[in-house]
Amino acid sequence: MASTPVNPEFVERYQLEYQKNPRSKVFAPLAEAYRKMGLIDEALAVAQAGVRHHPDFASGRVTLARILLDQKNYGGALEHLTSAATLSPDNLMAHSLMGETFLQLRRPKDALNAFKMVLFIAPNNERALMAVRKWEFLTADEYGDELFDMSPTFGAEPPAGDAPGTRPRRLEPVSTIPAAEAGARELERALSLADAFTVRNETEKAHEVLLAARRKVGPAPELDNRLALLARRLGLATEPAPIPPPRVGLMNRRRKLEAFLQRINERRLDR
Secondary structure (H helix, E strand, C coil): CCCCCCCHHHHHHHHHHHHHCCCCCCHHHHHHHHHHCCCHHHHHHHHHHHHHHCCCCHHHHHHHHHHHHHCCCHHHHHHHHHHHHHHCCCCHHHHHHHHHHHHHCCCHHHHHHHHHHHHHHCCCCHHHHHHHHHCHHHCHHHCCHHHHCCCCCCCCCCCCCCCCCCCCCCCCCCCCCCHHHHHHHHHHHHHHHHHHHHHCCCHHHHHHHHHHHHHHHCCCHHHHHHHHHHHHHHCCCCCCCCCCCHHHHHHHHHHHHHHHHHHHHHHHHHC
């Protein structure tokens, strides 16, 4: 790697502070300075020691990941970037470097997801916009305007009943898709639609879609991270609203369906 000019005064200051206290978080800018100077071995040693002392310091893990990327150690870099993104969901550099790392690992779908998280944090990020639009099947370009006008369908209630004097509606067959698989599909749909809204800078709609999905499928890291980021951008409470336990929601839906079937049977018997 070619060296990059750095301010020698800053480097000297970092070195003095690090010598006084090797457990200081100054390890991160010092290691980054060494990396830019082409001193990769020194940078790696400082960064690894710093991360051992401060495993929850997201910026330190990002610094270590950048050094590993210079060494083409993509697997090691990804491990630290994933930890950094978990520790600090709004860490733009962590998500951006994750996208680039996934590209190096030939994992375009994972790269796409990482770049979409970048857009949640920085909607005008040119690199992320270019990457997302390259895979149009998960971007706003796939969705027509009529879809963006639709209200969320998560948790829709069954019809209250048939109008008097009309033939009862034919019941649609109950889906045989396992609940877990159906929930995963709804989660994926919600995330894709919310990402598409975000690309269009329609943040409030993206937030509404994710809230509706959370009420339907329950908490999930992908949902909660995006909700927290969008809530901060909209000036809302960052904690997701509590949801009922999944079993309670299932029982409520079952009771409503049973009552619906009973009303239809009663009308048939009265004829």
